[in-house]
Amino acid sequence: MTLLLEEGKLPEVDVRNAYAIVAITKHGTLLARKLHVLFENADLYYMGKFEKGDEAEKSITLFNGSVRLLLPSLFGAYKGIILIISLGAVVRMIAPILRDKKTDPGIVVLDDKGEHVISVLSGHLGGANELTAEVAALLGARPVITTASDVQKTIPVDLFGKRFGWVWESAEKLTPVSASVVNEEKVVVIQESGERNWWQHDRPLPANIVIYKSIPEALAEKPDAALVVTHRLLREDEQRILDNGVLYRPKVIVLGIGCNRGTSASEILSVIKETLVELQLSFKSVKAVATIDLKKDEEGLLEAVQEQGWEFRCYTPEELNSVDIKDPSETVYKYTGAYGVSEPAALLCSKESDLELVKKKSGNVTISVAVMKHDGR
Template sequence: MTLTAEEKVLPEIIAKGDYAVVAITKHGTQLARKIASLFHGSDLYYMKKFEQGDESERGITLFEGSVRLLLPDLFAKYKGLILIISLGAVVRMIAPILKDKKTDPGVVVVDDKGEHVISVLSGHIGGANELAREVAALLGAYPVVTTASDVQKTIPVDLFGRRFGWVWESDEKLTPVSASVVNEEKVAVVQESGEKDWWMYDTPIPDTIHLYSSIKEALAEKPAAALVVTHRQLEREEEDILLNGVLFRPKVLVLGIGCNRGTSAEEIEQVITDTLDGLKVSIKSVKTVATIDLKKDEAGLLEVVKKYQWEFVHYPPEELNKKKIAQPSETVYKFTGAYGVSEPAAMLSSGNDDLLLAKKKSGNVTISVGLITYG
C-alpha cells in the first residue's frame, strides 16, 4: 500500500488520557489549549502551523495535512473526542468510520468561539451527552443535547468534577456506583474540599442524592453508594464508605517551596512526598507549586513540576514581603530580597493565610503547604 504525502507526516497517536481535544483553526487552537489545561485526562492535538513553542513540554501533539486522516486512530484509542471543528465537517469525516454505538467513542463539537458544545455521537452509551455538559460548564457555554430520552438529570460519576481537574483514587467502583446513581438508589456525596458548583443542571439535585460534610455523618445514614471529595487520606474507620464508593481528589493543595541552588529533583520530590504523608493528605490533590522569581529556572524544581503536571507560579520579592509570616529571616532577605519564600508563596497562591503547614526545612528544601478553600 502506497502512502500519500499527507499520510507520511501523520503523528503517532499515543493516548495518555481518555479524551482527545482537537482543533484546526487559530482561534480553535487557543480554545483547545484552554480546555486541555482544565479538563483532566485529555490529550491535545492541533495543526503544526499554530505551533507556540511549548508543545513538547506540555505533551501536545502537532499534525499536518487533513484532520480527517487522524480521526480513525483517535476513534480507536479514546473514550471521547472534543472537536473544535464545524459540525458539518465532523459529520462528513466520521461517517465512513462509524461502527457501532456500543463501541464508537462519544463525540462532541465545540464552535470556534466556545459558545456551544454539541453532543454529536454516542450520546448515552459513549457518554457524549454528559461530556458535552461538562465541557460546556467548563467554558460557560450552552450544551446542545438532542437525544429524546435524555431526561435523567443526575451525576455522571466517571466525569464528576473533571472540569475542575478532580481525579479519582481508583476506578474500581465506578461502574457499581454509576449503577446506584442511575437506578435512583440512596447515594451520598461527601464533600470536604474542592469546588462547590459541580451540579450543572437547572433543576434541583434529585432526592436520592444526599449531601454530607463528613464521612462519619454519611456512614450513619447507610447509603447504597458514595462519592467522596476530599484531599485527606481516609482514616481506617472511614474506609467502609468506599465499599461501594469512589474517592475523588480535588486540586486544592499549594506547595510553597524554597531550595538551595542545584538541589536535585529527587531530594525535592522526597521532601514533598514525606511532607504530604506526614500531613495525611493526597499528592493527587496538589494543584500548584509556588516559589520566588529567583527559582523560576531551578532545574530540579522544574523537573518535579513537569513530572506531576502541576501549575508553577513564582513571585517577586516585594510581592512575597506583603505577607506577614511568623519568622521573617534576615539571612533569606540578604540573598533573595524576601523575608521568606515558601510560606508567603503558599499564602499568595492558595489565597489562604491559614496554612496546613507553615514551614518545614529538610536538607536543601523548605516547604509550606496551603489549602485552597471555596465558599
C-alpha cells in the same frame, strides 16, 4: 494538502487544532465547510472530488480513497472527531480501532442535512456529549444524547468535578456507583474541600442524592453508594464508605518551596511526598507550587513541577515581604532580599490567612503547606 489513502499505509495528518470535522458527500462537505467557520479549534477533512479551490487558503485537508483508512490517524491525534457520515457506517469503521473509554476521542455524527447531532462514543470522558450540544447549538440542530446521567439530569459520576480539575483516587467503583445514581438508590455526597458550585442546573439535586459534611454522618444513613470529595487521607474507620464509593481529590493544596541551588527534582518530590503523608494529605490534591522569583529557573524545581503538571507561581522579594509570617529569617533576607520564601509564597498563592504547615526544613528543601478553602466562595 491532499492525502492519498492506501491500504496498509497510515497517513500522516497535519494536526493544528483539538477537533476534526470529516465529510464524504457533496452535501456533507457543504455542511462541513459551514461548521468549520462556526466552530473554532477544528481541522476540516473532505474528499478531493469536492475541492472548491480555496482549501490551501483555509487550511483544509483533502483526501482521496476510503475514509476508513483516514480514521486511525485521526483517532490518535484529536480530542474529538465530528463525522458527517451515516451512523451505521461510522460504527462499522471505528469498531476495529476502539481502545479504552479513558483514551478514545469523543465521536459525534451528523446527518447530511445537519438536522441531528448524535453523541456516539466517549460521551463523558471523551467529551462527546458536550461537543454534541455545542455543535447542535451552532447549527440549530437537535442533539441526541443517550447517556443515562444526562437523560435523567443527575450527577455524571465519571465527570464529577472534572471541570475543576478533580481526579479519582481509583476508577474501580465508577460503574457500580453510576448505577446507583441513575437507578435512584440512596447516594450520599460527602464534601470536605473543593469547589462547592458543582451543581449548576436550575433545579434541585435529585431526591435520592443527599449531601453530608462528614463520613461518620453519612455512614450512619447506610447509603447504597457514596461520592467522597476530600484532600485528606481517609482513616481506617472511614474506609468502608468506599465499599461502593468513589473518592475524588480536589486541587486545593498549595506548596511553598525553597531549595538550595542545584537541588534535584527527585529530592524535592521526595520531601513533598514525605511531608504530605505526615500531614495525612493526598499528593493528588496538590494544585500549585510557589516560590521566590530567584528560583524561576531552578532546574530541579521546574522539572518536578512539569512532571506533575502543577501550577508554578513565583513572587518578588517585595511581594513576599508584604506578608506577615511567623518565622522571619535575617539569614534568608541576606541572601534573597525576603524574610521568608516557602511560608509567604504559600500564603500568597493560596490566598489563605493560615497554613497547614508553617515551615519544615528537610535536606536541601524548605516546605510550607496551605489548603485552599472554598466555603462560601
